[in-house]
Amino acid sequence: MFGGSFQSAVRNLRLYKWRSFLTMLGIIVGVASVVTIVSLGEGVKKQVVGQINQLGSDVITVRSGKVTSSGLGQDQLNLLAFFSTSTLSNNDIDSIKKIPAVSSVVPINFVTNSARSGDYRADNIFVIGTSNQMPDLLNQKLEYGGFFEDKATDEAKQVVVGSKIAALLFRRTNPVGQSMQINGVDFTVIGVLERTPGGLLSIAQTDFNSSVMMSMEAARKLTGNRTNLLQILAKSADPDIDHTVSEIDKTLRKNRGGNSDFTVLKHSELVNIANHVVDSMTAFVSSLAIISLLVGGVGIMSIMLVSVSERTREIGIRKAIGATNRQILNQFLAEGLTLSVVGGLIGVVVSLAVNGLLRLYSSFEPVVNVRVLSLALIISVTVGIVFSVAPAVKAARKNPIDALRNA
Structure with a gap:
């Protein structure tokens, strides 16, 4: 059932490529920013702690x-x-x-x-x-x-x-x-x-x-x-x-x-200070980047609410021929989830490209790990699901007769 919903979601999103891309932009920027900032923070921490260790205990x-x-x-x-x-x-x-x-x-x-x-x-x-x-x-x-x-x-x-x-x-x-x-x-x-x-x-x-x-x-x-x-x-x-x-x-x-x-x-105290200061700075700047993810979520919700209004006739016809509220709900949730997943993946690719450029053209050595990438994707998916619920519920609750009459 969900497989069909995702196929339908991908088909609908491809019909409106630019709208879909602009909707994902907040997610892309948010994920890319979070991954890049955390990677830079880990790189700075590794560098500073390495210098402290090089000094000797x-x-x-x-x-x-x-x-x-x-x-x-x-x-x-x-x-x-x-x-x-x-x-x-x-x-x-x-x-x-x-x-x-x-x-x-x-x-x-x-x-x-x-x-x-x-x-x-x-x-x-x-x-x-x-x-x-x-x-x-x-x-x-x-x-x-x-x-x-x-x-x-x-x-x-x-x-x-x-x-x-x-x-x-x-x-x-x-x-x-x-x-x-x-x-x-x-x-x-x-x-x-x-x-x-x-x-x-x-x-x-x-x-x-x-x-x-x-x-x-x-x-x-x-x-x-x-x-x-x-x-x-x-x-x-x-x-x-x-x-x-x-x-x-x-x-x-x-x-x-x-x-x-x-x-x-002494040596151990310097390491603690370096870790704490870099972690604090990274957490603060990352929290600002996460705001763009939330903005991206609001963008997904806004566009999907517009989509529900534009597709009132489609919803009415599908319900008239037997589609259940659950199927309509799943379709719109799948569309929101697809937007967030694709946006998250593009954001990861962008962050990896930025980190690569930083290694080539600056003295920074970002450290990217699977944990950071996974966390960024999980956050983007969660944002996509949460902000898709309201439009999906609105679409599922539409009365087929009213939907066809008002289409």
């Missing part, structure tokens, strides 16, 4: 403000800490270096600026003051040249540039040994970092591809102490990470007279 992060394990702090949102005023200081760096349980310390100190080399200019770059231990601790590799020595850089004005800065300022030439200007001051490029994924969603919340790295002292001299100490990374020499975390916490509290305007995070 012995790396501890000290951040400005209070950040909870859920990712939201009392004073800031974790991913927006980049833009807030830091409560960390150079005294904190020196104090952490003196802790016996800490083997190395890497500060991430930044300010935005512009750079120039010859006729080429790069705006809104990140000037990062850090230490020469940064590549080892962050597992970063150099494409050309080497990294600076802290003391030598203060006088020699040596910098290491990110891959995007190298491409913008030096085009296809090797930047090592060439000169560039930041804030009117000449610097010599001694190294170029390999391209790294992540940007502001990376473990260090810094787009190293668009950055120029120099020593802390050189950065302070360049900017007149207007740099912002984003965070401090410390490597534990003690296998007991909790003990090192406790020592850092006690030391920084002592510097502040007992106040705690900072957060010390």
Whole structure:
């Protein structure tokens, strides 16, 4: 019985191709949006967690403000800490270096600026003051040249540039040994970092591809102490990470007279924060995309109500020759279900195409899984059925005599 209803539904929908397509458009956009957004969220989560794991479980992060394990702090949102005023200081760096349980310390100190080399200019770059231990601790590799020595850089004005800065300022030439200007001051490029994924969603919340790295002292001299100490990374020499975390916490509290305007995070807590923040962002944006699915459902209901009115004579004739209310109901439900299924499948294909283009032409690596595809299709089918009930019931309840009289 339902098989015949679906055949009839497909036949009727093919008679009105453009109307059917426009009716499905909301479903197509909704499914494509949900799948693409969730895939991007899963890809970002995989990337960030991978970077955290690459750091190693012995790396501890000290951040400005209070950040909870859920990712939201009392004073800031974790991913927006980049833009807030830091409560960390150079005294904190020196104090952490003196802790016996800490083997190395890497500060991430930044300010935005512009750079120039010859006729080429790069705006809104990140000037990062850090230490020469940064590549080892962050597992970063150099494409050309080497990294600076802290003391030598203060006088020699040596910098290491990110891959995007190298491409913008030096085009296809090797930047090592060439000169560039930041804030009117000449610097010599001694190294170029390999391209790294992540940007502001990376473990260090810094787009190293668009950055120029120099020593802390050189950065302070360049900017007149207007740099912002984003965070401090410390490597534990003690296998007991909790003990090192406790020592850092006690030391920084002592510097502040007992106040705690900072957060010390170990590896597992960073993973929890990354998962929570990305999941929250994905859920919020996905909820907006689901609204388009509901709009698509309303579109299905509206068009089907119009269809019921247009096909009053057909309904009357079918009932007059013996069609039951159930058969009429099934036919219109089948039409609504067909619209939602076809729209959902097209939406999935569109999302897969978008994800493929993102992989080819951007740094994003969306992760598509069967669970997300299945859930999106189930939602679209459910929307189609729910919003088809009212038109189907209206059609089934039509009196055949009245239907033929009013046709």
